[in-house]
Amino acid sequence: MDETATLISQAMVLDRFTPDQALLVLPVVICFVFGAILLMMRRRMDLHPVIAVIGLALLLATDLALLWRIAEGGPMSMAMGGWLPPFGISFTADLLSALFLSVAGFAGLACGIYAIASIDEEGRRYGFYPFLFMVMGGVSGAFLTGDIFNLYVWFEVMLIGSFGLLILGSEREQLDGATKYCFLNLIGATLFLLTIGYLYGLFGTLNMADIAVKSAQMEGNGILLTIASLFVVAFAMKAAAFPLNFWLPASYHTPRFVVSALFAGLLTKVGIYALIRVVLMLFPPERGGLGFVIAWMAALTMLFGALGALAQSDLRRMLNYAVITGIGTILAGIAIPPVLESASSAITTGAASVLRSGMEGGGVASGVSADGPLATGLAGAIFYAVHSIVVMTALYLAAGVAAFRNGSSSLHEMGGLWRRHPLFSALMLVLLLAVSGLPPFSGFWPKMLLVRASISADLPWLAFAVLLSGFLLTIACARVFALAFWRPLPALADPEPHAAEDAFRAPPPGRPLATIPLVALCVFVIAIGIWPQPLAGLSMQAAHQVLHPSQYLSAVLGAVP
Numbered sequence: 369m370d371e372t373a374t375l376i377s378q379a380m381v382l383d384r385f386t387p388d389q390a391l392l393v394l395p396v397v398i399c400f401v402f403g404a405i406l407l408m409m410r411r412r413m414d415l416h417p418v419i420a421v422i423g424l425a426l427l428l429a430t431d432l433a434l435l436w437r438i439a440e441g442g443p444m445s446m447a448m449g450g451w452l453p454p455f456g457i458s459f460t461a462d463l464l465s466a467l468f469l470s471v472a473g474f475a476g477l478a479c480g481i482y483a484i485a486s487i488d489e490e491g492r493r494y495g496f497y498p499f500l501f502m503v504m505g506g507v508s509g510a511f512l513t514g515d516i517f518n519l520y521v522w523f524e525v526m527l528i529g530s531f532g533l534l535i536l537g538s539e540r541e542q543l544d545g546a547t548k549y550c551f552l553n554l555i556g557a558t559l560f561l562l563t564i565g566y567l568y569g570l571f572g573t574l575n576m577a578d579i580a581v582k583s584a585q586m587e588g589n590g591i592l593l594t595i596a597s598l599f600v601v602a603f604a605m606k607a608a609a610f611p612l613n614f615w616l617p618a619s620y621h622t623p624r625f626v627v628s629a630l631f632a633g634l635l636t637k638v639g640i641y642a643l644i645r646v647v648l649m650l651f652p653p654e655r656g657g658l659g660f661v662i663a664w665m666a667a668l669t670m671l672f673g674a675l676g677a678l679a680q681s682d683l684r685r686m687l688n689y690a691v692i693t694g695i696g697t698i699l700a701g702i703a704i705p706p707v708l709e710s711a712s713s714a715i716t717t718g719a720a721s722v723l724r725s726g727m728e729g730g731g732v733a734s735g736v737s738a739d740g741p742l743a744t745g746l747a748g749a750i751f752y753a754v755h756s757i758v759v760m761t762a763l764y765l766a767a768g769v770a771a772f773r774n775g776s777s778s779l780h781e782m783g784g785l786w787r788r789h790p791l792f793s794a795l796m797l798v799l800l801l802a803v804s805g806l807p808p809f810s811g812f813w814p815k816m817l818l819v820r821a822s823i824s825a826d827l828p829w830l831a832f833a834v835l836l837s838g839f840l841l842t843i844a845c846a847r848v849f850a851l852a853f854w855r856p857l858p859a860l861a862d863p864e865p866h867a868a869e870d871a872f873r874a875p876p877p878g879r880p881l882a883t884i885p886l887v888a889l890c891v892f893v894i895a896i897g898i899w900p901q902p903l904a905g906l907s908m909q910a911a912h913q914v915l916h917p918s919q920y921l922s923a924v925l926g927a928v929p
Contacts, residue, residue: 388437388441388444389444389446391430391433391434391437392434392444392445392446392459392460392461392512393446393459393512394430394434395427395430395431395434395469395473395505395508395512396505396508396509396512398423398426398427398430399423399427399501399502399504399505399508400501400502400505401423402419402420402422402423402501403497403498403501403502403505405419405423406419406420406497406498406501407495407498410493413489413492413493416492416496416497417480417483417484417487417492417497419497420480420483420497420500420501421477421480421481421484423501424473424476424477424480424504425477427473427476427477427504427508428470428473428474428476428477430473431466431469431470431472431473431508432470432473434461434466434469434470435463435466435467435469435470437466438461438462438463438465438466439463439466439906439909442462442919442923443460443461443462443463443913443919443920443922443923444460444461444923445458445459445460445461445514445923445924446458446459446460453514453575453577453578453924453925454573454574454575454577454578454925457513457514457515457518458513458514458515458575458577458924459512459513459514460512460513460514460576460577460920460923460924461511461512462910462913462914462917462919462920462923463906463909463910463913464641464644464645464750464910464911464913464914465511465512465641467750467754467906467907467910468511468637468641468753468754468757469508469511469512471754471757471758472504472507472508472511472633472634472637472757473504474758474892475629475630475633475634475757475758475761475889476500476504476507476630476634477885478629478761478762478765478885478888478889479500479626479629479630479633479761479765479885480497480500481881481884481885482626482629482765482768482881482882482885482886483496483497483500483626484881485881485882486624486625486626486768486882487624487626491536491624494532494536495532495536496533496536499529499530499532499533499536500529500533500630501529502525502526502528502529502532503526503529503530503533503630503634503635505525505526505529506522506523506524506525506526506527506528506529507522507526507634507635507638509521509522509525509526510522510523510526510638510641510642511638511641514575514576514577514924515574515575515576516564516567516574516575516576516579516646517564517568517574518574519642519645519646520557520560520561520564523557523560523606523638523642524557526635526638527553527557530549530631530635531546531549531550533623533627533630533631534546534549534619534622534623534627534631535623536623536624536627541622544622545618545619545620545621545622545623546619546622548615548618548619549615549618549619551615552605552612552615553605553606553615555605556602556605556606556612559598559601559602559605560599560602560603560606562598563595563598563599563602566594566595566598567579567595570591570595571583575924576645576646576649576650576924577917577920577921577924577925578924578925579650580649580650580917580921581921581925583650583651592651592653592654593651593654593657593658595651595654596647596650596651596654596655596657596658597654597658599643599646599647599651600643600647600658600661600662603639603640603642603643603646603647604639604643604665605639606635606636606638606639606642607636607637607639607640607643607695607699608636608639608691608692608695609665609666609669609695609696609699610665610668610669610672610692610696611668613669613672613673613692613695616636616688616691616692617676617685617688617689617692620632620684620688620691621682621684621685621688624768625684625764625765625767625768625771626764626765626768628684628687628764629760629761629762629763629764629765629768630761632687632688632691632760632761632763632764633756633757633758633760633761633764634757634761636691636695637753637756637757640695640698640699640702640749640753641753643702644702644746644749644750644914645914647702648702648746648914648915649914649917649920652915656705659703659704659705660703662699662702662703663700663703663704663827663830665696665699665703666696666697666698666699666700666702666703666830666833667696667700667829667830667833668696669692669693669695669696669699670693670696670697670700670833670834670836670837671696671833671836671837671840672689672692672696673689673690673691673692673693673694673695673696673837673841674689674693674836674837674838674840674841674844675689675840676688676689676692677689677690677693677840677841677844678840678843678844678847680779680844681778681779681780682777682778682779683767683770683771683777683778683779683782683848683852684764684767684771684777686779686844686848687760687763687764687767689844690760690763690803690841690844690845691756691760693837693841694752694756694760694803696833696837697749697752697756697814697815697818697834697837698749698752698753698756699749700745700749700818700822700830700833700834701745701746701747701748701749701750701752701814701817701818701821702745702746702749703745703827703830704741704742704744704745704746704821704822704825704827705741705742705825740824740825741820741821741822741824741825742821742825742915743908743911743912743915744817744820744821744824745817745818745821745822745825746911746914746915747817747904747907747908747910747911748814748815748816748817748818748820748821748907749814749818750907750910750911751813751814751817751900751903751904751907752811752814752815752818754903754907755802755810755811755814755893755896758810758889758892758893759799759802759803759810759811759889759893760803761889762799762885762886762889762890762893763799763800763803765882765885765886765889766792766795766796766799766886768882769792769882769883769886770782770785770792770796770852770853773785773788773789773792774852774857779847779848779851779852780851782851782852782853782857783851783852783853783855783856783857784853784855784856784857785852785853786853786854787856792883792886793853795883795886795887795890796849796853797849797853798890798893798894799889799890799893800845800846800848800849801845802893802897803841803845804838804841804842804845805838805841805842806842807897808894808897808898809893809894809896809897810892810893810894810896810897810900810903811897812897813896813897813900813904814907815834815838817904818831818834819831819834819835822834
């Protein structure tokens with residue numbers, strides 16, 4: 369009997385369930401409960417927007433509560449069904465998970481409010497709001513899972529919802545974009561699944577914390593480098609990194625603007641999160657060996673996106689390439705190799721000194737000294753990812769308003785918006801400056817960290833690529849503002865939005881309600897630009913927890929050897 373009790377205690381959770389553990393599963397539960405409610409109320413389409421916004425607001429509140437709990441108490445884990453890892457599936461969150469989850473909830477709520485003005489009854493009948501909650505549920509599950517196979521499962525849940533949103537309206541161009549999107553994601557998902565099988569055959573476990581412990585004991589094994597390389601390719605395809613990024617500009621311009629905003633803000637960032645979580649935490653020595661490859665991938669992604677943005681004559685197509693540029697910028701931080709240096713030299717002169725107090729306030733000053741540019745670069749990547757989620761979501765929403773007010777998203781047919789809509793034009797100008805990485809907005813600080821880390825790691829060419837892509841993107845954004853907002857309306861263009869415009873090309877967000885999420889997102893961009901210390905501190909703490917995952921491992925496995 370005693371032996372049986374001992375075996376049970378080793379495999380099952382015997383402690384009582386604590387209320388704060390509910391925060392780990394509530395984001396997923398909220399998404400699927402509200403999605404199910406909306407499906408059951410398919411005969412009351414008039415109530416869908418109200419119910420959806422209530423659900424998304426509750427989701428954001430839960431995400432922020434989890435972020436506060438993790439920032440105060442460290443990583444936490446919950447075993448599903450009472451089975452302890454690695455036997456059972458766990459939901460686990462550290463600061464990286466909670467930070468990405470919170471900003472994703474903010475972007476989702478902004479899209480939900482905007483959709484009240486831009487999604488008509490036909491779009492609701494096609495299932496816009498249930499698909500929206502499916503996407504948010506998949507994103508939330510991907511950020512919270514501690515099991516690598518379930519990471520794949522949540523990817524698929526997210527993609528199923530995104531397929532439904534992508535073809536909302538069943539226009540020919542939408543179906544064409546969806547075909548490319550589905551085909552490339554099918555290849556990426558297949559490669560991801562095959563690599564998971566390879567991983568399970570080597571370790572006999574799928575729990576990420578357990579894999580991290582066992583991979584540390586197998587350092588130097590060439591098989592780990594193969595597995596890490598396959599994960600890099602799979603997640604690079606999901607994130608739309610060069611040379612696997614051609615699917616994004618071919619598909620993101622086809623759905624409705626609010627759908628494009630959701631995709632640009634969240635879907636590629638889930639691929640980035642998976643790359644950070646799996647490659648940096650599970651295979652740090654192998655990531656070091658792949659750093660040079662990732663650095664070149666980052667540089668080419670940035671330059672490809674910036675040059676593509678310069679070549680576009682359509683506002684939304686230009687934003688598609690801006691998304692790609694942002695992905696390359698984030699990859700630059702992931703590619704920084706570890707170099708030992710002092711904390712005082714990691715972040716020293718110029719504008720970097722502004723961030724020091726925020727990082728030290730996070731209690732991780734020693735982590736900077738141990739990891740040098742590696743920690744600084746990863747913190748810059750996390751900071752930039754948070755900024756990119758907010759800014760790209762806002763830019764696509766603003767592009768929808770601009771296209772509606774001009775009757776077209778073509779730069780050849782747009783103009784005069786500054787004179788006719790000065791407040792909206794000012795919001796758009798803030799967002800264009802922010803995505804270009806110019807001060808005093810949120811995109812400046814993470815780019816400064818990435819440039820500093822690249823130079824400290826003896827990668828000046830990578831720092832040059834970050835600066836050059838930012839310069840080219842600044843030119844592209846200035847061209848957009850000059851043509852669509854500053855110059856007079858072309859003589860042949862219609863200054864009034866017309867209902868005959870295709871619904872999926874120019875949804876009608878002309879009511880003031882569509883401006884509310886834009887204002888909220890712009891306030892975030894300006895606030896982080898003026899006062900970057902809190903987000904910089906959280907980003908450095910998140911980077912430290914990824915690079916030194918002892919707290920994460922202890923939360924999942926208990927005592928870690």
